Amino acid sequence: MDKALLRRGLYAIAALIVVALAVGLYKAKTDAARAEARVRDLQRQIEHSEADLRALRAEIAALESPARIEALAQDRLGVAAGGESAVLPESALQQRLPPPQRQERSQ
Amino acid sequence: MKPFGAALLSPREPLPETFAEAAPARNRVRILAVAVFAVLLLLAGRAVQLAFSGDPLAEPRRSTTIASTPRADVVDRNGVLLATTVRAYALTAAPARVWNAAETADALRRLFPDLDRAATVRRLSDATRQLVFLRRGLSEDERAQVHALGLAGIGFEPEDRRIYPHGAMAAHVLGFTDVDLNPLAGVERGLDAQIRAAGEAGRPVRLSLDVRLQYALESELDAAARAAGASGAAGVLLDGRTGEALALASWPRFDPNEPGSAGADARRDRVAGDVHELGSTIKPFTVAMALQEEATSAGELFDLSQPFSIDGSLIEDHETVRGLASLRDILAQSSNIGAARLALRLGGARQRAYLERLGLTQASRLELGFNQAPLAPHARSRRDVAGLGFGYGLAATPAALAGAYTVFANEGRLVAPTLIARAPDAEIERRQVFSPQVTRQVLAYLRAAVINGTGRAADVPGLAVAGKTGTAEKLDEESYDESRNFSSFAGVFPAHDPRYVIVIALDDTGEGAAGGMVAAPVVARTLRRIAPMLGLRVEPAAAAR
Numbered sequence: 150m151d152k153a154l155l156r157r158g159l160y161a162i163a164a165l166i167v168v169a170l171a172v173g174l175y176k177a178k179t180d181a182a183r184a185e186a187r188v189r190d191l192q193r194q195i196e197h198s199e200a201d202l203r204a205l206r207a208e209i210a211a212l213e214s215p216a217r218i219e220a221l222a223q224d225r226l227g228v229a230a231g232g233e234s235a236v237l238p239e240s241a242l243q244q245r246l247p248p249p250q251r252q253e254r255s256q
Numbered sequence: 257m258k259p260f261g262a263a264l265l266s267p268r269e270p271l272p273e274t275f276a277e278a279a280p281a282r283n284r285v286r287i288l289a290v291a292v293f294a295v296l297l298l299l300a301g302r303a304v305q306l307a308f309s310g311d312p313l314a315e316p317r318r319s320t321t322i323a324s325t326p327r328a329d330v331v332d333r334n335g336v337l338l339a340t341t342v343r344a345y346a347l348t349a350a351p352a353r354v355w356n357a358a359e360t361a362d363a364l365r366r367l368f369p370d371l372d373r374a375a376t377v378r379r380l381s382d383a384t385r386q387l388v389f390l391r392r393g394l395s396e397d398e399r400a401q402v403h404a405l406g407l408a409g410i411g412f413e414p415e416d417r418r419i420y421p422h423g424a425m426a427a428h429v430l431g432f433t434d435v436d437l438n439p440l441a442g443v444e445r446g447l448d449a450q451i452r453a454a455g456e457a458g459r460p461v462r463l464s465l466d467v468r469l470q471y472a473l474e475s476e477l478d479a480a481a482r483a484a485g486a487s488g489a490a491g492v493l494l495d496g497r498t499g500e501a502l503a504l505a506s507w508p509r510f511d512p513n514e515p516g517s518a519g520a521d522a523r524r525d526r527v528a529g530d531v532h533e534l535g536s537t538i539k540p541f542t543v544a545m546a547l548q549e550e551a552t553s554a555g556e557l558f559d560l561s562q563p564f565s566i567d568g569s570l571i572e573d574h575e576t577v578r579g580l581a582s583l584r585d586i587l588a589q590s591s592n593i594g595a596a597r598l599a600l601r602l603g604g605a606r607q608r609a610y611l612e613r614l615g616l617t618q619a620s621r622l623e624l625g626f627n628q629a630p631l632a633p634h635a636r637s638r639r640d641v642a643g644l645g646f647g648y649g650l651a652a653t654p655a656a657l658a659g660a661y662t663v664f665a666n667e668g669r670l671v672a673p674t675l676i677a678r679a680p681d682a683e684i685e686r687r688q689v690f691s692p693q694v695t696r697q698v699l700a701y702l703r704a705a706v707i708n709g710t711g712r713a714a715d716v717p718g719l720a721v722a723g724k725t726g727t728a729e730k731l732d733e734e735s736y737d738e739s740r741n742f743s744s745f746a747g748v749f750p751a752h753d754p755r756y757v758i759v760i761a762l763d764d765t766g767e768g769a770a771g772g773m774v775a776a777p778v779v780a781r782t783l784r785r786i787a788p789m790l791g792l793r794v795e796p797a798a799a800a801r
Contacts, residue, residue: 163289166296173303200343203329204396210337210421215471230472230785 326416326437327444328454330430332465333500333677337421339430339444341437341455344417345399347391349380353409357381360407364390367401380409392435393417418444420512426470428506428525429463429675431625432515440515441523443675445625462677464500469493472785473503480762480778481507484743487764490526491782492658492673494757496665496748498684499673501622502756504528504655528620528627531651532763535728535771536710537746538616538647539595540698541660543583545610546598547694554697557582560593567639571596574727574770587701587724588709592646599645604635607644613689614660615670616652623675628653647728654744658759661746664699664722665754667692703751713776714745716783718795722754723747723779725771730764739767745775749783750792758782 211217222228330339347364354360357380365371368391379388392415394402399412418433431442439445447461454461473491481489491505506526510518524530546552557580563572577589586594599607611617617632631651635641643649655673662671668690678684690698702722705711710725726744729736744761748754760775760782787794 159289159293163293163296166300170296170299170303177303203325203340204342206329206337207340207342207419207421210340211423213336214422214425215468216422216425216475219471219475230475 325455325458326452327418327433328451328457329460330443330451331460331462332467332470333462333502334466335460335462336467338426338463338465338467339418339420341416342419343396344392344415345394345396345412346389346415347394347402348411348413349388349390350409350411351380351382351385351388354380355408360410363405363407364402364410367398367405389413422467423513424509424511425467425474426465426504427510427512428523428527428529429465429501429504429624430512432512439625441625442512442525443623443625446623446675463675464495464502464677465504465675466502466789468789469786470503470505472789473782474505474507474509476778476782476785477505477507477760478509480760480774480781484762484765484769484774486762486774488521488524488526488530489763490530490654490759490761491778492527492654492757492759493782493786494658494662494673495755496662496671496757497755498678498682499659499662499671500678501673501675504622504675525624525626526654526761526763528622528624528653528655530763531628531630531653532742532761533648533651533728533731534657535647535726535742535744536590536592536595537657537724537726537744537759537771538650539587539590539645540664540702540724541610541614542595542598542602542607542645543587543701544663544690544694544698545602545607547583547697548610548690549602549606551601552583552598554583558586558594558597560586560591563593564596566596566600566642567637569639569643571642583697584701584704587698588705590705590710590725595646596642597645599641600638602641602645604641607641608634610689611644611650613670613687614663615672616650616656616660620653620655620659621672621674622655627655630656647726654759654761657744657746658757661748661757661759663689664695664702664748665757668695699748699751699754702747706747706751710770710772711745711747711776713772714747714779714783716749716780716787716794718793719749719783719787720751721747721749721779721783722751723758723776725776726761727770727772741765741767741769743769743771743774745771745779747779756790 219230222230325341327341329337329341331337349360357377360380361371361373361376364376365373371391376390379390382388394412402410416437418437420427420430420432429442431440431444433439433444439448443463444451451461473493477489477491489507491503492501493503494501504527508522510522515523547554560573560577560581563570565571571592573589573591573593575589577585577591577594581589581591581594585591586598611632617630619627619629621627630653633649635644635649640649659673660670662673663669666686669686669688671684671686699722702724703720705724706715706721711723714721714723723745724747726742726746728742729738730740730742732740742761742763743765744759746759748757758779760778762774765774784794
């Protein structure tokens with residue numbers, strides 16, 4: 150093959166590679182920036198979710214606090230901690246806690 | 257057809273005169289082209305690598321712990337949340353953008369009545385500053401309320417806030433931080449490094465406390481302290497075998513979510529931050545020391561009917577012990593005379609050595625922000641030695657007393673109390689103070705003190721409690737005041753195989769409010785509540801008698 154033709158061919162291939170690389174680089178950078186933004190967004194969402202989760206766990210802990218449970222037990226069931234009312238025979242459970250009723254599904 | 261390139265270099269054409277010079281130039285161009293090609297190939301290869309494997313430089317960033325917080329959650333031994341860090345907001349203002357400082361301040365005060373109007377107006381009008389902070393630690397709801405006001409120049413800065421979901425429960429143990437999360441008290445301060453490190457790692461710090469036991473102890477202590485008109489009270493429940501503090505109660509209480517709203521007195525930790533002369537709860541150690549040093553024997557009988565004077569001080573019993581008394585009677589009847597005689601037989605040096613080994617002469621090592629050192633001067637006279645025998649001349653914390661009582665749960669070996677939950681297979685450091693035989697002997701006397709001695713009110717049918725009451729008159733200026741007492745009970749249970757240590761102390765109870773009358777009943781009520789949680793059986797109260 151003629152050397153000049155070979156050289157031109159090589160130039161053409163090199164030019165093609167350059168163009169492909171330029172396009173590829175642009176796309177890669179665009180994709181990377183998009184991915185970076187997505188990662189940041191996800192990171193923010195995770196941080197928000199983590200913060201919400203911590204707040205919810207704190208709320209659960211407050212709701213399950215022994216002081217609150219005791220007050221509720223006293224108010225709604227008449228059961229005082231450490232009192233005689235806390236010791237119920239099995240038969241009394243039926244009277245205190247009626248069996249769950251079947252819930253009619255609302256239309 | 258000739259190739260185009262060959263035609264150009266046809267021999268018919270004359271060779272350029274500069275051919276010899278052009279050849280190296282062409283070579284350079286070729287070398288350059290090859291170099292550019294190589295660089296392009298490298299770039300292409302790198303692009304392919306990135307496309308298939310991702311950016312290796314980005315790896316460390318991706319591995320950053322998402323759940324990390326500046327301070328870790330603190331949980332109890334069962335994982336119940338005790339302290340956490342939540343998202344909060346600082347209320348800020350850009351003075352240059354505030355239209356009307358007075359109206360803005362008034363609007364904010366409708367939401368936050370405790371906001372100082374004059375100071376707020378002054379800050380909102382301070383044109384020299386770009387941003388001023390008006391309030392810290394706003395919740396999500398408060399932020400929304402302020403936002404709804406639509407005030408110009410008012411904004412928010414996100415920040416972290418430390419909250420304690422159980423409010424006042426275990427407040428003295430947990431302590432609190434300032435608005436910048438700097439630790440100020442409790443384990444927040446005592447375990448600061450661990451809490452920060454655990455926060456970085458995204459894991460909680462697990463304490464030895466059990467919120468169920470903590471709540472039961474606190475509520476019983478609260479009721480008793482109010483009923484007795486005490487100025488303060490402390491309660492300690494330890495797993496005596498491991499030293500783990502299962503519950504530490506201090507009264508009066510405060511809410512660590514708003515520490516500023518409580519007085520210094522309420523914030524004072526009575527468990528490890530307050531020292532008192534302990535009174536007769538020391539006597540079991542005096543008896544144990546005497547037995548250990550063979551200064552007496554289990555069979556010896558004492559005549560305790562006559563008070564005796566030493567260095568000008570009269571040592572007498574609250575109620576005279578008639579007839580010949582044994583060591584058992586000395587503890588059951590809480591005889592000062594008997595304990596003083598035993599202490600004098602021991603002598604100051606040996607007594608001091610035992611007190612040191614019991615940890616009563618050094619500050620506790622609980623992981624709190626502050627452990628008060630005891631007031632433990634060396635005995636300088638026989639009177640001092642005798643007084644130490646029944647609990648005067650040595651002021652220590654209830655935590656230290658509880659730590660000393662662990663000898664009865666470990667066959668004479670002492671375990672240091674801790675607030676950190678231990679692993680089941682953790683190695684525990686135990687220091688032998690008394691022999692197992694001596695410990696068992698004294699334990700039997702302590703059980704007798706509860707069955708038919710001064711500690712009867714601490715008895716819980718079905719749960720063998722062994723312990724000793726204490727009533728120490730408080731030192732008022734230079735003399736002891738009979739009308740002001742430090743009333744306590746210290747003991748272990750179940751007596752046949754002691755595992756748990758309990759100490760209840762009420763400060764500044766009135767005249768006649770002996771430990772057996774005001775502190776021992778608290779023990780019984782608390783144990784009734786917590787025994788099932790500890791897997792221990794008690795007889796129902798109705799069937800007790």
